[in-house]
Amino acid sequence: MLNKYVLYAIGLTMSPYQTCLVEIPKLANPSNHSPPILSLKDQCWVGQFQAMASDCQVLLEGINQQRAEELLKLAAIETWRIEHKFSRYKAGNIMHQINHAYEKKVAVDNETTAILNFVDQCYQLSDGLFDVTAGVLRKIWHFDGSDNIPSDQEINNILPLIGWNKVHWKAPYIQLPNDMELDLGGIGKEYAVDKVCLLLQKRMSQIENCHILVNFGGDLACSGPRLNGEAWEVAVESYQDQKKAILKVKLSQGGIATSGDSRRFLLKEGIRYSHILNPKTGQSITNAPHAVSIAAPNCMQAGILSTMAMLQGSDAEDFLSAQEADFWVQR
Amino acid sequence: MQLNTSNPIETMTHNQIKKTPPKFKKIAPALAAASCSLLGITEAIAQENNGDWKFDVANLIYAESDSRVAATEPVFNATKTYVDGEILNVKLVFDSLTGASPNGATPSDTAQTFTRPSGNGEYTVDQDENPLDDTFRDSRGALSGNWTAPINRDWEYTLGAYGSKEFDYLSLGLNGGLKRYLNQKNTALNFGLALSADTIEPVGGKPLGLSRMAIPGSGTFDADFDASRADSSDNKSIIDALFGVTQVINANTIMQFNYGLSLSNGYLNDPYKILSVIDTTTGANYGGNYQNAGNNVYLYESRPDSRMKHTLYWQTKYALDNGDVIDGSYRFMIDDWGINSHTLDFRYRWDLGNSYLEPHLRYYMQSKADFYQRYLTSDEFTSGSIKEASSDERLSDMNAYTVGLKYGYKLSNDKEINVRAEYYMQTHSGDTGFGKLTSQDLYPDINAIIFQVGYSF
Numbered sequence: 001m002l003n004k005y006v007l008y009a010i011g012l013t014m015s016p017y018q019t020c021l022v023e024i025p026k027l028a029n030p031s032n033h034s035p036p037i038l039s040l041k042d043q044c045w046v047g048q049f050q051a052m053a054s055d056c057q058v059l060l061e062g063i064n065q066q067r068a069e070e071l072l073k074l075a076a077i078e079t080w081r082i083e084h085k086f087s088r089y090k091a092g093n094i095m096h097q098i099n100h101a102y103e104k105k106v107a108v109d110n111e112t113t114a115i116l117n118f119v120d121q122c123y124q125l126s127d128g129l130f131d132v133t134a135g136v137l138r139k140i141w142h143f144d145g146s147d148n149i150p151s152d153q154e155i156n157n158i159l160p161l162i163g164w165n166k167v168h169w170k171a172p173y174i175q176l177p178n179d180m181e182l183d184l185g186g187i188g189k190e191y192a193v194d195k196v197c198l199l200l201q202k203r204m205s206q207i208e209n210c211h212i213l214v215n216f217g218g219d220l221a222c223s224g225p226r227l228n229g230e231a232w233e234v235a236v237e238s239y240q241d242q243k244k245a246i247l248k249v250k251l252s253q254g255g256i257a258t259s260g261d262s263r264r265f266l267l268k269e270g271i272r273y274s275h276i277l278n279p280k281t282g283q284s285i286t287n288a289p290h291a292v293s294i295a296a297p298n299c300m301q302a303g304i305l306s307t308m309a310m311l312q313g314s315d316a317e318d319f320l321s322a323q324e325a326d327f328w329v330q331r
Numbered sequence: 332m333q334l335n336t337s338n339p340i341e342t343m344t345h346n347q348i349k350k351t352p353p354k355f356k357k358i359a360p361a362l363a364a365a366s367c368s369l370l371g372i373t374e375a376i377a378q379e380n381n382g383d384w385k386f387d388v389a390n391l392i393y394a395e396s397d398s399r400v401a402a403t404e405p406v407f408n409a410t411k412t413y414v415d416g417e418i419l420n421v422k423l424v425f426d427s428l429t430g431a432s433p434n435g436a437t438p439s440d441t442a443q444t445f446t447r448p449s450g451n452g453e454y455t456v457d458q459d460e461n462p463l464d465d466t467f468r469d470s471r472g473a474l475s476g477n478w479t480a481p482i483n484r485d486w487e488y489t490l491g492a493y494g495s496k497e498f499d500y501l502s503l504g505l506n507g508g509l510k511r512y513l514n515q516k517n518t519a520l521n522f523g524l525a526l527s528a529d530t531i532e533p534v535g536g537k538p539l540g541l542s543r544m545a546i547p548g549s550g551t552f553d554a555d556f557d558a559s560r561a562d563s564s565d566n567k568s569i570i571d572a573l574f575g576v577t578q579v580i581n582a583n584t585i586m587q588f589n590y591g592l593s594l595s596n597g598y599l600n601d602p603y604k605i606l607s608v609i610d611t612t613t614g615a616n617y618g619g620n621y622q623n624a625g626n627n628v629y630l631y632e633s634r635p636d637s638r639m640k641h642t643l644y645w646q647t648k649y650a651l652d653n654g655d656v657i658d659g660s661y662r663f664m665i666d667d668w669g670i671n672s673h674t675l676d677f678r679y680r681w682d683l684g685n686s687y688l689e690p691h692l693r694y695y696m697q698s699k700a701d702f703y704q705r706y707l708t709s710d711e712f713t714s715g716s717i718k719e720a721s722s723d724e725r726l727s728d729m730n731a732y733t734v735g736l737k738y739g740y741k742l743s744n745d746k747e748i749n750v751r752a753e754y755y756m757q758t759h760s761g762d763t764g765f766g767k768l769t770s771q772d773l774y775p776d777i778n779a780i781i782f783q784v785g786y787s788f
Contacts, residue, residue: 019652023741043517062484062516064512064516070412115369117365117368118365118366118369121361121365122362122365125358125361125362125365191369194366194370195370198370209484296359297363297366297367298363298367300366300369300370301359301363304362304366305359305362308358312355315355318355319355322355322356322357323357323359324357324359325359
C-alpha cells in the first residue's frame with residue numbers, strides 16, 4: 001500500500017534566478033541568432049539578444065521569471081521575424097522579391113502594404129528628403145572611415161535611380177523601375193521597437209502590470225513609467241566615445257530615437273562626411289549635428305524626425321524646434 | 332546609446348523648446364498619425380498565439396533485489412500556459428507492481444504456512460526465510476488536474492482535483508491554494524489546503540485489529556476466517572494544510588520554507604500485515620513461534636485511527652555563474668505516532684551546454700512508531716495488554732540512502748530526453764528478540780534500483 005496521497009506543492013514553480021538562455025524554436029529564428037539571455041539587475045529583468053546589427057534589450061519589471069522569459073521569447077521572435085522579412089540582405093523575402101522583379105508588379109501582404117503606405121506619407125511630408133529608394137547611394141558611398149569620397153560624375157550617374165515618386169505603388173502592387181532598390185533600413189529598427197513594445201503590452205493580461213522598455217541599439221519605446229512610478233533613465237552616448245554617456249534622458253512614455261554619424265562616416269581634408277545622405281543631391285550632409293535624439297509618442301516617429309533633422313544640416317535645431325518635441329543635439 | 336539605470340553620469344540640460352519663425356513646417360502631428368496608423372494596422376496582423384502545451388512522458392522502473400517488489404510506472408504530464416498566465420496541468424500515472432512483500436511475520440526455524448489475504452488458499456515460507464506474501468500484485472491509475480491563475484498582480488490561486496484507483500483502493504481529493512507575492516515578487520507566501528477521501532476494500536474483507544489469522548486447513552477455517560473480519564470496506568480522510576514562504580535571496584539564490592500539517596482519520600491499517608507471536612515460555616521453544624493447539628499464532632496488525640503529522644521543509648537553490656545549480660533541502664517530520672524523520676537531499680546540476688549531468692544524494696532517517704513491534708510476545712498475547720501493534724517495516728527505526736545520477740540532453744525546440752538511474756538502500760534496526768529468534772535476521776536490508784527514461788516536448 002503506497003501512500004497515494006499527494007499534496008501539490010504550490011510554491012515550487014519559481015526556480016532560482018540565474019542568467020539563463022531562452023530557447024527559441026529554430027523555425028522562429030531564421031537568421032540563426034544566438035538565443036536571448038535573461039538576467040536580473042536591480043529587480044529588473046534584462047533580456048538581451050542580437051538583431052539588425054544591434055544589441056537589442058528588453059527591460060521588464062513587475063513580473064516573475066517565467067513571464068519574463070515568455071515575453072523575452074516573444075520579443076526576440078517578433079524582432080527576428082521583422083528582420084528576416086524586411087532585410088535587404090535576406091534572399092527570398094518580400095524585399096528581395098520587390099528588388100528583383102525587373103519591372104514586374106509584385107503583390108505584397110497587409111503588413112508590407114501598411115509600411116509602404118507609411119513610407120509614402122513620410123516621402124510626401126518630408127518633401128522627398130525621406131526616401132526609401134536612396135539605398136543605391138551605398139554603391140558609391142562606402143562609409144569605411146576612409147577619405148574615399150565619390151566624384152560628382154559618380155553621383156550624377158546614380159541619381160536617376162533614386163526617387164520614391166518613380167515607384168509605382170498602388171496597394172497591394174508595387175512596381176520598381178529597373179536598377180532601383182527599396183531599402184527599409186531607415187525605419188526597420190524603429191518599427192521593430194514599436195511593434196515589440198506593443199506586442200508585449202498586448203500579451204499581458206488585464207491584471208498584470210508589467211513595465212516595459214524596449215531598446216534596440218539606442219532606439220527606444222516604453223509602455224509607461226517604471227514599476228516605482230519613476231521615469232526610465234536613458235543614457236545617450238557621446239558621438240566621440242560610445243562608452244561614454246553624455247546625457248541622461250528621462251523617458252516615461254512613447255519612444256526616443258537617435259540619428260548620428262558616430263559610427264559611420266568618411267573623413268576628408270578635415271571634413272566629416274556623415275552617412276546621412278541627401279536623396280535629392282546624392283551628397284553627404286557635412287554640416288549636420290553629430291547626433292540628434294528626439295522623443296516622440298512612438299519610436300518610428302522619433303526615428304523619422306531625427307533622420308530628417310540630420311538632413312537639415314545646420315538647420316537641424318530649427319527644424320526640431322518647429323516640431324515642438326523634446327530633442328537633444330550633439331554638435 | 333545605452334541604458335543606465337544606476338550609475339550617476341554627467342547630465343546636460345536639453346534644449347528647451349524655442350519659438351522660432353515658421354521656417355519649417357510642423358510635420359510631427361501628421362507623422363504621428365501615419366505611424367500610429369501603421370502600428371495600429373499591423374497590430375491586427377500579429378497572430379494570437381494561445382499558449383503552448385508542454386508534455387512530459389516518462390517511465391520509471393523500480394526493482395528490489397531478492398525478487399521482492401518490482402514496479403513499472405509510466406507518467407504522462409501535460410501543462411498548458413495561457414496568454415494571461417493561467418496554467419493548466421494534467422497528470423496521468425499508472426503503477427504496476429509485482430513481486431512479494433513482507434507480510435510482517437518473523438522468520439522462524441521451522442517452515443511457516445499463512446492464509447492468503449483473500450482466505451482462498453495458503454502459502455508456505457521455508458525455515459529461516461523472511462516471510463513474503465507472493466500474492467502481492469497491484470496496479471494503480473491516478474489522474475490529477477490543477478489550474479493556477481493570477482487573481483491580480485499580487486495574488487494567484489490554484490485549484491485541483493485528484494483521483495486514483497486500484498483494485499482495493501480508491502482515493503479522491505481536492506486541493507486549493509493561494510499565493511501572495513510581495514516585494515516585487517521576490518517573496519511569495521503560499522497557503523494550501525488539500526482534502527482527500529479514501530475508500531479501502533481489502534481483499535477478503537477488513538481484518539479485525541489483533542484478531543488471529545485463521546489456520547489453513549483447519550476444520551473451523553471458514554468460521555475462524557469470518558470471525559477475523561469486520562466489514563468489507565472502510566474509509567480514511569486526510570486533511571493537509573501547507574504554509575510556505577519562497578524568497579529570492581539574491582541574484583543566484585532562492586529559498587523556500589514550508590510548514591505542513593496533515594491529519595489522517597479512519598482506517599489507517601495495512602490490511603495485509605500480520606505479526607508473529609513469540610513464545611516466552613522457558614524451554615525448547617523459547618523464542619520460537621507461540622503455538623496454540625499445535626498451530627502458530629499470527630495476528631492482524633492494529634494501528635491508531637488517527638494520525639497528525641507536522642512537517643518542516645527548507646530548500647535552497649543556488650545558481651553558479653557558470654550555469655550549474657546546487658539544490659539542497661532538509662525536511663523534518665514529526666507525528667503523534669512517535670515517528671520523527673529527517674531527510675537530507677542534495678543535487679548538483681552540472682551544465683554541459685546542450686546537456687546536463689545531475690548527481691543526486693539523499694539520506695533519510697526515521698525513528699519508529701510507538702506501537703511498532705517486530706513481534707508480540709506470548710505474554711502480551713495472552714494478557715491482551717496490547718491494543719495497537721504493527722510490524723510494518725516502514726514504521727520501524729530506519730535509515731535509507733539514495734545515490735543517483737541523471738543525464739538530460741536538450742534536442743533543441745524545448746525538447747529534452749533524460750535518463751535517471753538511482754540505487755536505493757534501506758536498513759532497519761530494532762529489538763533483536765530472544766532465544767531462538769536471535770538467530771534470525773529480523774531486519775533484512777532492502778536494495779533497489781530505480782531507472783527512469785523521460786522525454787519532454
